[in-house]
Amino acid sequence: NWVLPVQQFFEFHKLPLADTFSSHMLSDFFTNFIYVFLNGYSNFCFTCYDFLIDVGVVLVVYYLLKEITGNCYWAFFITLFYPYAPLLVPSYVCFALIPFLAFLSALKNPSQKKYLVFLSTLFLLVLWRMDLGFAGIISATLSLLLVVPQKNSLGFLPEKFLRAFIILLITCSGIFVLAFMMRGGGIFQSIRSALDYFSSSQSYGYKELASTHDRIYFTLYFIFPFVIISLAGYSVYTFFRKPEIKIRLLCIATFYLSVYYFSNFQRGLVRHGLLELWDAPLTSFAFLVMMLGMLIYLSEKTIATKFLWVTPMMTLLISQYKFPQPELDVNNLYHQAYLKMKHFSVLKPVEKKIVRMTRPENFGRENYDELKSFIDKYLMPEETFADFSNTPMLYYYLHRRNPHFFSQSPISYHSEKLQYIYIEELKQQNIKMVLFSSDTASWFDNTDGVANTLRHYKIAEYLFEHYRPAFVFNKKCVWLRNDLPIPACDAERDTFSFVPKEFNIRLLPYVWGKHDRQFLKSKHETLCVVSQNKETVAKEIEKKYLFPPITDRQPGNYVLIRAAKKTAEKTELVMNYGSNEKKSGGFIFMLANTEMEDYVIRISTQYNWLRTENNWLTVYPLGGDVIIEKITLLKTN
Numbered sequence: 001n002w003v004l005p006v007q008q009f010f011e012f013h014k015l016p017l018a019d020t021f022s023s024h025m026l027s028d029f030f031t032n033f034i035y036v037f038l039n040g041y042s043n044f045c046f047t048c049y050d051f052l053i054d055v056g057v058v059l060v061v062y063y064l065l066k067e068i069t070g071n072c073y074w075a076f077f078i079t080l081f082y083p084y085a086p087l088l089v090p091s092y093v094c095f096a097l098i099p100f101l102a103f104l105s106a107l108k109n110p111s112q113k114k115y116l117v118f119l120s121t122l123f124l125l126v127l128w129r130m131d132l133g134f135a136g137i138i139s140a141t142l143s144l145l146l147v148v149p150q151k152n153s154l155g156f157l158p159e160k161f162l163r164a165f166i167i168l169l170i171t172c173s174g175i176f177v178l179a180f181m182m183r184g185g186g187i188f189q190s191i192r193s194a195l196d197y198f199s200s201s202q203s204y205g206y207k208e209l210a211s212t213h214d215r216i217y218f219t220l221y222f223i224f225p226f227v228i229i230s231l232a233g234y235s236v237y238t239f240f241r242k243p244e245i246k247i248r249l250l251c252i253a254t255f256y257l258s259v260y261y262f263s264n265f266q267r268g269l270v271r272h273g274l275l276e277l278w279d280a281p282l283t284s285f286a287f288l289v290m291m292l293g294m295l296i297y298l299s300e301k302t303i304a305t306k307f308l309w310v311t312p313m314m315t316l317l318i319s320q321y322k323f324p325q326p327e328l329d330v331n332n333l334y335h336q337a338y339l340k341m342k343h344f345s346v347l348k349p350v351e352k353k354i355v356r357m358t359r360p361e362n363f364g365r366e367n368y369d370e371l372k373s374f375i376d377k378y379l380m381p382e383e384t385f386a387d388f389s390n391t392p393m394l395y396y397y398l399h400r401r402n403p404h405f406f407s408q409s410p411i412s413y414h415s416e417k418l419q420y421i422y423i424e425e426l427k428q429q430n431i432k433m434v435l436f437s438s439d440t441a442s443w444f445d446n447t448d449g450v451a452n453t454l455r456h457y458k459i460a461e462y463l464f465e466h467y468r469p470a471f472v473f474n475k476k477c478v479w480l481r482n483d484l485p486i487p488a489c490d491a492e493r494d495t496f497s498f499v500p501k502e503f504n505i506r507l508l509p510y511v512w513g514k515h516d517r518q519f520l521k522s523k524h525e526t527l528c529v530v531s532q533n534k535e536t537v538a539k540e541i542e543k544k545y546l547f548p549p550i551t552d553r554q555p556g557n558y559v560l561i562r563a564a565k566k567t568a569e570k571t572e573l574v575m576n577y578g579s580n581e582k583k584s585g586g587f588i589f590m591l592a593n594t595e596m597e598d599y600v601i602r603i604s605t606q607y608n609w610l611r612t613e614n615n616w617l618t619v620y621p622l623g624g625d626v627i628i629e630k631i632t633l634l635k636t637n
Contacts, residue, residue: 364397
């Protein structure tokens with residue numbers, strides 16, 4: 001995400017966001033481009049400007065605290081000397097406060113210029129990172145609905161706000177027209193792809209929210225939301241009760257950040273939760289909202305009283321409920337500063353160029369030398385490959401053009417629409433070579449525990465049809481297109497791709513058979529009825545079913561098992577398949593309940609189903625007996 005936009009721009013003239021899209025947008029590579037434009041493009045040196053983000057965070061936190069406390073000394077103390085400052089306002093969501101600060105500034109001194117600054121920062125926040133921008137738009141919209149009815153007392157100017165909105169709209173339209181002139185109709189496809197990506201990003205996630213369900217888990221997921229919504233209600237109540245502008249601004253701030261907290265809460269429910277050992281996507285501004293609630297309650301007190309009450313209370317809350325549990329001796333501002341100073345190296349002026357690499361300069365040469373040599377020999381300089389192994393930055397290390405719109409591929413192509421786009425990109429770019437996987441299963445081949453071929457089943461089945469295993473270079477399985485000969489080479493042949501795979505797909509067959517509307521509405525062609533005799537298969541007893549080899553082993557082959565578990569105990573079913581005496585592959589899944597249900601498995605997501613004339617299938621219950629009513633092989637796409 002943070003390297004490819006720079007490399008692809010300078011080596012292949014692909015515009016970031018328009019031609020190469022990173023999941024976290026400008027936040028991934030903005031500082032890298034600053035370095036490159038000032039110092040030139042060379043290796044990993046451009047990543048050394050990441051410290052600019054920390055500078056921006058410190059400035060935002062200072063101005064925020066100065067705004068809400070009304071005291072620059074308190075803000076200065078918290079920003080530079082309070083050990084828990086990075087935990088009070090996490091850097092992960094810090095820049096979402098910039099539109100918020102612009103919003104407060106526009107409320108205090110309303111003008112068309114300040115409204116335009118507020119709307120512009122909100123738009124830039126969307127470009128900075130979509131998830132922050134989405135939550136920011138919701139927060140701003142609902143806060144405006146709170147402010148507009150009180151426009152006379154607050155000095156809100158609807159006409160000037162509307163003019164500022166129109167100016168921004170015209171500016172954005174001009175940018176779009178410019179992009180269209182530079183990239184033609186392809187810009188529409190880029191926008192559609194980005195929207196498809198964001199609308200289907202919930203397909204990523206873990207099986208659990210946290211590894212342990214302890215006090216902090218229940219507090220962050222259940223008690224904090226109740227506290228935040230109570231503080232939001234309290235802020236609205238106080239907003240209409242007290243006319244003082246300072247108190248009203250505190251109430252608006254509390255409401256704005258409370259709405260942001262709930263708008264962003266889903267980030268900690270699906271992908272970035274406590275299982276990753278951090279809570280910033282989940283809590284976002286929760287601790288800051290609690291601080292604001294205290295300031296509203298103590299609004300009549302002196303600044304010294306507020307400081308003496310609020311600072312210790314925030315320290316207590318953060319130390320007790322921040323996850324992972326902060327320890328004062330290691331997880332604080334002072335310890336971080338100590339570590340940086342301890343490892344700080346002063347560079348003396350020299351005449352030759354200083355290498356500021358954040359990674360070993362020869363990393364690519366040491367890890368991908370064989371692969372690069374083969375690619376350079378087999379492909380023309382203007383040709384490239386497709387990386388289905390999901391290996392980070394291979395295009396950078398091998399100095400080849402990324403044939404896809406998304407920097408992270410195939411991981412970003414998770415919906416069916418996006419998978420069809422990926423396939424079209426393969427065709428348009430005339431891709432001859434695919435790096436299919438690593439020769440030993442890695443996290444990148446099974447992101448979040450889901451195999452690439454299962455998550456990206458449309459892409460995988462297209463590759464199964466049009467490419468074939470060839471060689472292994474630097475632990476990467478290289479596949480070549482079927483219409484091209486496999487060149488003579490002394491390299492290791494790819495045998496890993498033929499090894500039987502076993503996918504643990506948990507409740508996915510139940511979801512496909514019960515809730516997948518597209519599957520349920522589609523026309524199914526019965527390839528073979530494997531069994532239609534209702535019978536009970538005892539736990540840990542394997543039952544084998546024979547069937548004639550399927551000739552139509554094309555994309556969209558399914559196994560439908562109509563079954564039920566006999567008890568309420570957790571029961572899994574192991575389904576294997578193969579040819580004669582040899583196993584080809586298998587799936588493990590959970591049975592949902594004791595009633596008969598259809599469990600659907602897309603068996604064509606495994607390469608051995610396509611390449612082997614399989615003639616048997618087995619079921620092996622784990623945890624309890626299983627009633628099998630019917631097993632059918634289907635074809636549908």
